[in-house]
Amino acid sequence: MALATRPEQRDKQQREKQRPTRPVSTAGRLWRSTIGKKTVMAVSGAVMLLYLIAHMVGNLKVFFGPDDMNSYAHWLRTIGEPVLHHEWFLWIMRVALLAAVIAHGVAAYQLSRLDIAARPVKYVHQRRRTSYATRTMRWGGIILALFIVWHILDLTTGTVNPNGEHGRPYENIVATFDTWYGNVIYFVAMIAVGLHIRHGFYGAAQTLGVGSPTRDRALKVTANGLALILTIGFLSVPIGVMTGVVE
Amino acid sequence: MxxxxxxxxxxxxxxxxxxxxxxxxxxxxxxxxxxxxxxxxxxxxxxxxxxxxxxxxxxxxxxxxxxxxxxxxxxxxxxxxxxxxxxxxxxxxxxxxxxxxxxxxxxxxKDLVVDRSAFDRIIGSGGYVTAPTGSAPEAHATPVPKAAADTAFEHAECIGCGACVAACPNGSAMLFTSAKVVHLNTLPQGGPERESRVLDMVDTMDDEGFGGCTNTGMCTTVCPKGIPMSSITTMNREYLRALRKGV
Structure with a gap:
């Protein structure tokens, strides 16, 4: 017995030595595990979702005319005054959002690499498929990342905007949605954001451990509701420009 | 035929x-x-x-x-x-x-036979309770609430067939691992190792090369024992709880 078990124990010890040592800090352990990375994605996704809700509500100002929209845009720069300097609030928010986008993207990239490596051989016979929103999470995320770059160049810096006048967002918005490509890019991105939220909100709730059998229905309804409201809310602006309600 | x-x-x-x-x-x-x-x-x-x-x-x-x-x-x-x-x-x-x-x-x-010993290593890293050997303990020494007994039993039904991994587009073992974590973490007998169990089992699961969960729910559509999706959510909650406690 002793003879038989000894080599086995030695093998075990060697195996344990080869194993990568675990980081001791909570943050290190969180980032190293798949559940931890998903938690980072869930929290950063929630931050971006909250921003999107505020952004969509702000966009609706466009329907009240140029004065309302432009003074709203100006007010955004004065939030926190006199404690905060002019535009400081905006810059704090931009830094926080950039951190959220980077954390979300890096975690998604690393997790996707792991997921793809975990299924190296595809089934010859593929039958069951997941929902469209679930299947398009990765491509949808890439589309959204590209859209964010275009959107900032278009309406924040005004680099690619046909009007590109600082302090006049109303006129810039109308100029963008007077072009066919502006509408196409925006429509694709807003449908992608709706699909992304539909599955992302539900997934984030599961990752953070909020889900339960009794809450499942409520979570799915909330996810679909948020996705629908945000997509329709955002799309109402280009539709308004196209139909001449906003001009 | x-x-x-x-x-x-x-x-x-x-x-x-x-x-x-x-x-x-x-x-x-x-x-x-x-x-x-x-x-x-x-x-x-x-x-x-x-x-x-x-x-x-x-x-x-x-x-x-x-x-x-x-x-x-x-x-x-x-x-x-x-x-x-x-x-x-x-x-x-x-x-x-x-x-x-x-x-x-x-x-x-060979042919249709796969090596599922990765599951054994996940179980070996935490899928047990530590109990003194010897004579059987008095049955009423540890009272188990009915609801906990039912939940534990529902999850103890897992037979480790691996269908969840086979069906998951990411080859993830989350449903298998969570079934055992929820089974033992629900029972008072599993209490002393509640935190180390979930941390160690998730670490082993990641080390074995299984993918992460993207909440597609494909695993639950094929599980012959009907382990529910909420099992994964509960494990996520247990994992984050254990990380906060810092074991």
Whole structure:
């Protein structure tokens, strides 16, 4: 017995030595595990979702005319005054959002690499498929990342905007949605954001451990509701420009 | 009835495999799927060919050995084990594709047989309770609330067949791991190792090369024992709780 078990124990010890040592800090352990990375994605996704809700509500100002929209845009720069300097609030928010986008993207990239490596051989016979929103999470995320770059160049810096006048967002918005490509890019991105939220909100709730059998229905309804409201809310602006309600 | 089978044939772990076509005749609708494969194998042996290797043991749906993907579905069209799947689910002249579980953590040993010892290592890293050996403890010494006993039992039903991994597009073992974590963490007997269990089992799961969960829910659609999606959510909650406690 002793003879038989000894080599086995030695093998075990060697195996344990080869194993990568675990980081001791909570943050290190969180980032190293798949559940931890998903938690980072869930929290950063929630931050971006909250921003999107505020952004969509702000966009609706466009329907009240140029004065309302432009003074709203100006007010955004004065939030926190006199404690905060002019535009400081905006810059704090931009830094926080950039951190959220980077954390979300890096975690998604690393997790996707792991997921793809975990299924190296595809089934010859593929039958069951997941929902469209679930299947398009990765491509949808890439589309959204590209859209964010275009959107900032278009309406924040005004680099690619046909009007590109600082302090006049109303006129810039109308100029963008007077072009066919502006509408196409925006429509694709807003449908992608709706699909992304539909599955992302539900997934984030599961990752953070909020889900339960009794809450499942409520979570799915909330996810679909948020996705629908945000997509329709955002799309109402280009539709308004196209139909001449906003001009 | 007569059937055409397209079966994955692979002579060893390091050799290339391919789908090979076989005809089986006079299949009774009352046969189980494994009995149908037995008939094919008897034929192959009589013809002097190598029989198709597949895992099987109890043939009554409780051991979880008989894993194979039939027409793209783990365990075939019915949510049960392959041994409990009957040929009445198919029709005369059907072409049936049979493939092994596909996951990086489940390397093919031969034909339809895969090495599922990664599951054993996950269990070994925390899927147990520490109890003194010797005489049986007094049954009423540790009271278990009825609700906890029911939850624990629901999750203890997992037979470790690996269908969840086979069905998951990421080859994730979250449903398997969570079934054991929830089973033991719900019971007072599992209390002393509540935090280390979930941390260690998730670490082992990640180390074995399983992918992460993207909440597609594919695992629950094939689980022969009906382990629910909420199992994964509960494990996520347990994991984050354990990280906060800093074990």
């Amino acid at each position: 007569n059937l055409t089978l397209r079966i994955w044939r692979q002579t060893g772990p390091d050799t290339e495999g391919a789908m090979t076509t076989y005809e089986v005749t006079d299949v009774s609708p009352d046969m189980s799927f494994l009995e149908m494969l037995d008939t094919l194998n008897e034929d192959l042996i009589l013809r002097g060919e190598e029989p198709v290797a597949f895992d099987h043991d109890c043939r009554e749906g409780i051991c979880g050995a008989c894993g194979m993907v039939i027409n793209g579905n783990a365990h075939g069209p019915e949510r049960t084990t392959t041994c409990q799947l009957h040929m009445r689910q198919f029709e005369d002249g059907d072409v049936i594709d049979i493939e092994p579980w596909r996951a990086a953590a489940f390397p093919v040993v």
